[in-house]
Amino acid sequence: MADCIFCRIARGEAAAEIVYQDEQIIAFRDIQPKAAVHLLVIPRKHIENLYDLGKDDQQLMAHLMLSLPRIAKQQGLDAGFRTITNTGHGGGQEVWHMHFHLMAGDIPAMQ
Ligand code: 5GP
Ligand code: ZN
Secondary structure (H helix, E strand, O other): OOOOHHHHHHOOOOOOOEEEEOOOEEEEEOOOOOOOEEEEEEEOOOOOOHHHOOHHHHHHHHHHHHHHHHHHHHOOOOOOOEEEOOOOHHHOOOOOOOOEEEEEOOOOOOO
């Protein structure tokens, strides 16, 4: 996806404050943080959202989910964190490249 902003970040074509990356995923700071720590964790592969996942994505999703607590620990979030993923217009999704918000510290109330 040439013009997807998160694909561009994953390819190193757009700037982001990356805190973790490996061959499958990247974690970077949200440009408009809504908590003291507000990261976005994404697959390098362009997947629109949870509805767009296929059977081939099982290992990727396991890796992404297992990485969330590791990244949180790296950030010193020993007391815990919140993950949110918005799916589709009905879920309030604004960027159409699947991402998990990882937040801690002054986290906003659930709506
Ligand atoms: P959504 O509403 O799709 O779940 O969340 C999209 C998130 O991406 C928002 O929290 C927004 O601040 C963040 N965001 C949008 N564009 C950029 C960008 O170019 N760089 C970074 N780091 N975050 C972005
Ligand atoms: Zn993308």
